[in-house]
Each structure stands twice: as structure tokens, then as C-alpha cells.
Amino acid sequence: MKPIFTSNIxxxxxxxxxxxxxxxxxxxxxILPGTALSENEMAAEFKVSRxxxxxxxxxxxxxxxxxxxPQRGTLVALIDRELVEEARFMRSQLECAIVxxxxxxxxxxxxxxLDHNLQQQKLSLEQENVDYIFKLDQxxxxxxxxxxxxxxxxxxxxxxxxxxxxxxxxxxLDNYDWQQIYEQHVEIVEAIKRxxxxxxxxxxxQHINRGQDDLAALNEKYPHYFA
Amino acid sequence: MKPIFTSNIxxxxxxxxxxxxxxxxxxxxxILPGTALSENEMAAEFKVSRxxxxxxxxxxxxxxxxxxxPQRGTLVALIDRELVEEARFMRSQLECAIVxxxxxxxxxxxxxxLDHNLQQQKLSLEQENVDYIFKLDQxxxxxxxxxxxxxxxxxxxxxxxxxxxxxxxxxxLDNYDWQQIYEQHVEIVEAIKRxxxxxxxxxxxQHINRGQDDLAALNEKYPHYFA
DNA sequence: ATTACCATACTACCATACAAGTTTCTCTTT
DNA sequence: AAAGAGAAACTTGTATGGTAGTATGGTAAT
Numbered sequence: 101m102k103p104i105f106t107s108n109i110x111x112x113x114x115x116x117x118x119x120x121x122x123x124x125x126x127x128x129x130x131i132l133p134g135t136a137l138s139e140n141e142m143a144a145e146f147k148v149s150r151x152x153x154x155x156x157x158x159x160x161x162x163x164x165x166x167x168x169x170p171q172r173g174t175l176v177a178l179i180d181r182e183l184v185e186e187a188r189f190m191r192s193q194l195e196c197a198i199v200x201x202x203x204x205x206x207x208x209x210x211x212x213x214l215d216h217n218l219q220q221q222k223l224s225l226e227q228e229n230v231d232y233i234f235k236l237d238q239x240x241x242x243x244x245x246x247x248x249x250x251x252x253x254x255x256x257x258x259x260x261x262x263x264x265x266x267x268x269x270x271x272x273l274d275n276y277d278w279q280q281i282y283e284q285h286v287e288i289v290e291a292i293k294r295x296x297x298x299x300x301x302x303x304x305x306q307h308i309n310r311g312q313d314d315l316a317a318l319n320e321k322y323p324h325y326f327a
Numbered sequence: 328m329k330p331i332f333t334s335n336i337x338x339x340x341x342x343x344x345x346x347x348x349x350x351x352x353x354x355x356x357x358i359l360p361g362t363a364l365s366e367n368e369m370a371a372e373f374k375v376s377r378x379x380x381x382x383x384x385x386x387x388x389x390x391x392x393x394x395x396x397p398q399r400g401t402l403v404a405l406i407d408r409e410l411v412e413e414a415r416f417m418r419s420q421l422e423c424a425i426v427x428x429x430x431x432x433x434x435x436x437x438x439x440x441l442d443h444n445l446q447q448q449k450l451s452l453e454q455e456n457v458d459y460i461f462k463l464d465q466x467x468x469x470x471x472x473x474x475x476x477x478x479x480x481x482x483x484x485x486x487x488x489x490x491x492x493x494x495x496x497x498x499x500l501d502n503y504d505w506q507q508i509y510e511q512h513v514e515i516v517e518a519i520k521r522x523x524x525x526x527x528x529x530x531x532x533q534h535i536n537r538g539q540d541d542l543a544a545l546n547e548k549y550p551h552y553f554a
Numbered sequence: 555a556t557t558a559c560c561a562t563a564c565t566a567c568c569a570t571a572c573a574a575g576t577t578t579c580t581c582t583t584t
Numbered sequence: 585a586a587a588g589a590g591a592a593a594c595t596t597g598t599a600t601g602g603t604a605g606t607a608t609g610g611t612a613a614t
Contacts, residue, residue: 111397113397115385154382155381155382155385158342158382158385158386159385159386159389162386162389170338170340182476182479183479186476186477186479186480187479189424189477189480190421190480190483190484193420193421193424194417194420194421197416197420249409249413250413250416252409252410252413252414252487253413253416253417253487256417256483256484256486256487257417257483259483259486260479260480260483
């Protein structure tokens with residue numbers, strides 16, 4: 101009688117697994133901009149058929165992370181400066197609004213999570229564990245959005261900021277300023293605790309727009325990674 | 328010798344055509360929330376195989392417009408109030424920022440396009456051509472974003488505001504306030520021409536958040552369309 | 555040496571076949 | 585009549601085959 105859900109509590113299709121794996125590699129620059137991605141090649145690599153590979157390409161193409169040229173090939177998208185600038189604009193606007201909301205009301209649980217995150221950041225900083233810091237940085241901002249019930253906003257924004265992340269990653273290859281980033285994170289949390297909207301937003305704006313001027317230099321240095 | 332691009336200046340795959348057609352129908356409520364979409368059915372309807380249908384579903388699922396239940400079926404997503412609220416938040420923040428940018432500098436060509444758009448709005452208003460007004464409204468805001476070189480921001484935002492559009496469409500089925508919408512559009516353009524940032528942003532904020540309170544009533548009236 | 559041409563080996567796109575899980579209906583049993 | 589078991593008709597997920605367009609490399613003609 102009762103159909104009810106019989107299974108699949110956390111079923112993840114091959115398509116989604118491939119999508120996530122590729123996306124991670126593209127954003128982290130494990131796969132460099134401009135690299136050719138053949139359906140057959142990837143199918144062989146992941147030991148699956150072309151179908152789930154293709155469908156993951158469809159998703160990545162929608163986000164602009166790969167470029168599909170019909171009958172010619174699929175490339176990891178080059179870094180588009182226009183996209184990077186817009187991603188920064190979007191992030192700047194939204195993150196500032198979020199942090200002001202956070203000043204008005206933020207769950208106690210979230211504050212604890214933020215503190216915990218900051219502790220881990222400090223640790224990773226001492227250990228110079230760059231990859232993990234990158235993840236913690238992402239998580240820090242995601243926590244702020246989640247804390248004011250704007251998870252979907254974060255997710256949507258992330259579709260564009262993926263491009264920004266790629267340029268950030270490129271920049272951080274030879275220029276570490278994690279110390280400053282960490283300190284700004286601390287200041288932001290402190291301002292939130294004081295409910296000091298103005299300061300929090302000001303630091304956030306500075307925080308997001310830091311490194312804005314380096315983009316042209318990166319383009320000079322790695323011209324073949326840019327569109 | 329010269330490989331060059333031999334063809335396909337504006338080739339659109341079946342997948343993309345199906346995607347666009349379905350998306351339009353979902354947002355315009357031609358296909359109602361909760362409707363079952365079978366791959367086989369759609370394949371028969373569009374007279375193509377399941378493959379391009381499936382791939383269009385993948386895209387729609389990524390935007391949250393359809394919900395794929397493995398081995399069970401694919402549904403047009405119900406309207407999620409949380410998504411609608413967040414879409415409104417995101418739009419409010421970004422549109423206000425955009426209109427302020429527009430006050431600072433906007434291409435003359437864009438201003439003309441806006442004026443032309445407003446004329447058409449007025450005409451459609453008199454003719455009560457609702458569907459076309461809806462399109463013109465979209466175009467009006469898209470023009471503002473394009474005028475300050477934030478097309479990608481508009482496109483990314485649209486991924487979330489599609490959900491908002493659906494609730495707006497539902498609301499407009501029995502409640503026409505296009506006159507007010509048109510007047511606000513006029514005021515916004517006038518403020519931009521005066522380079523009056525404050526007023527422009529204020530009206531825009533009001534413009535975006537109009538109808539915010541109706542969502543609960545809609546949920547009451549059409550409960551089976553909501554999640 | 556250079557150019558034109560053609561065969562070949564790619565590519566992604568679409569169609570189809572098979573697999574595995576879910577729902578629904580029917581028939582049997584009580 | 586009600587309930588349970590099982591077959592059949594769905595569903596989406598994955599694999600594979602065929603097609604058309606593109607890039608490449610070799611060959612022949614100039």
C-alpha cells in the first residue's frame with residue numbers, strides 16, 4: 101500500500117560525481133585554462149561511458165567553466181577578465197549586504213562556527229597549508245550567508261565567483277597574503293559581535309576588493325590562460 | 328590551408344532549443360508547478376530522442392526549475408518561498424547598485440533604448456498585452472545592467488530570479504498593477520537622466536520589493552503550487 | 555618549394571539499447 | 585470484501601552505435 105521512499109538516501113549519480121570532480125580541478129587550476137577535454141578521454145579516465153561525462157560537461161558549460169565547440173572539442177574555459185571583474189562586483193555588493201544583516205541578527209550557533217573556523221584558519225596559516233586555507237576561506241563566507249538564511253544566494257553567486265576564484269588561485273601561486281586575509285576575517289567577526297554594521301561592511305568591502313589591481317599583471321604574466 | 332571557422336555561425340543544438348522552450352514555459356506558468364515531465368513524453372512531443380531532452384533537464388535541474396527523482400520521475404519544481412524571498416533580496420541589492428552606477432555613467436545609446444522600451448511599455452499597457460509587458464519589463468532591467476557592463480551579473484542573477492518571476496506571474500494572473508510598474512520605470516529613467524542616485528536607488532528598491540507581502544496570500548490561494 | 559586535394563582520424567551530437575529501481579495493476583489467497 | 589504477492593508498465597541512469605562536421609597529414613600537381 102504505502103509507496104514511501106524505499107531507498108537512495110544519498111544517492112549520487114556518476115554524472116554528479118564527475119561534475120564535482122572536474123569543477124574542483126578546474127577551479128583549483130589542477131586542470132589549466134585552455135586544456136582540451138575529450139569526452140572519450142575523460143570516459144576512459146573515469147572508467148565510465150561517455151554519457152555521464154557529456155552530461156557533466158553540459159553543467160560545466162552552463163557555468164562557463166568549459167567551452168564546447170560543436171564537432172571540434174571541449175576546452176577548459178580561459179579566464180575571462182570581464183567575468184572576473186563582474187564576479188568581484190557581485191560579491192562585493194552581496195557580501196556587504198550580508199554582513200550588515202549579520203550585524204542585526206546572527207544565530208549563536210553560527211558565531212561559534214565562525215570562531216571555530218577562525219581557529220582552524222590560524223592553525224593552517226602556521227602550517228602553511230594553502231589548499232586547506234582556501235577551503236576555510238570559502239567556508240567562512242558561506243557560513244555568513246547561511247547564518248542569515250541566504251544559502252541560495254551564496255550558491256547562485258558562486259556560479260559566477262568560480263571565475264573569480266580561479267584568478268585568485270592563480271594570484272596566490274606566487275603571492276601569499278593569507279595573513280592579511282585572516283586578520284580581516286577576525287576583524288569582521290569582531291565587528292559583527294559588536295553589531296558595528298558600518299565597520300563590518302567597510303572591512304568586507306576592502307576584503308573583497310583586495311587584489312583587484314593585480315588582474316592586469318596576472319594577464320601579462322600568464323597570457324595564455326586568459327581570454 | 329586555412330582551417331578557420333567553416334560554418335555554424337549561429338548553430339543551436341536541439342538540447343539548447345528544448346532547454347529554452349521548456350524554461351520559457353515553466354517561468355510563464357504554461358507548465359504548472361508540480362507537473363510531471365517524462366523524458367519519453369517530451370521526446371515524442373519534440374520529435375527527438377531522449378538524449379537532448381535529458382540534457383536539457385540536467386540544465387533545468389541545475390537551476391532548480393525541475394526536480395529529478397531518480398527512477399521515479401521528473402517534476403516541474405514547486406515554487407519555493409525561500410527561493411522567492413532570496414531572489415528578491417538578491418535582486419534588490421544588485422538592481423540598486425546597478426541603478427546607482429547608471430546615474431554615474433550610462434551610454435547615450437542605452438538611454439535611447441530605455442526610452443524606446445518605455446514607449447513600447449506604454450503601448451502594450453493601453454492594449455493590455457500582458458505577456459509582452461512582462462517581456463518588456465525584463466528587457467528594461469536587462470538594459471540597465473547591459474548599460475553599465477554587467478550583463479554577466481544579470482545572467483547569473485536571473486538563474487535565481489526565475490523563481491521570483493514565477494511567483495510574480497502567478498500574482499499577476501488576478502492582480503494587474505502594470506500601471507504603477509510602468510510609472511516607476513519612468514521615474515527611474517528620469518532620475519538617471521538627472522543623475523539623481525539617491526532617488527533612483529530609492530525608487531528601484533521600492534520597485535523590486537513591491538508585492539513582497541502578497542506571497543503568503545498566494546501560497547494560501549494556490550497551495551498545491553508551493554513547496 | 556608551394557599549393558591543392560583527399561584520405562584519415564579525430565570531435566561532439568543525437569538515437570537507440572540495456573540496466574536498475576519504482577509504481578501500479580492484477581490475480582490469488584484468506 | 586480485504587490483503588498480499590507478483591507480474592507488468594512505467595521511471596531515470598548508463599552504455600553504445602551511427603552521423604555529420606572539423607582538423608590533420610600525406611600525396612600529387614604545379
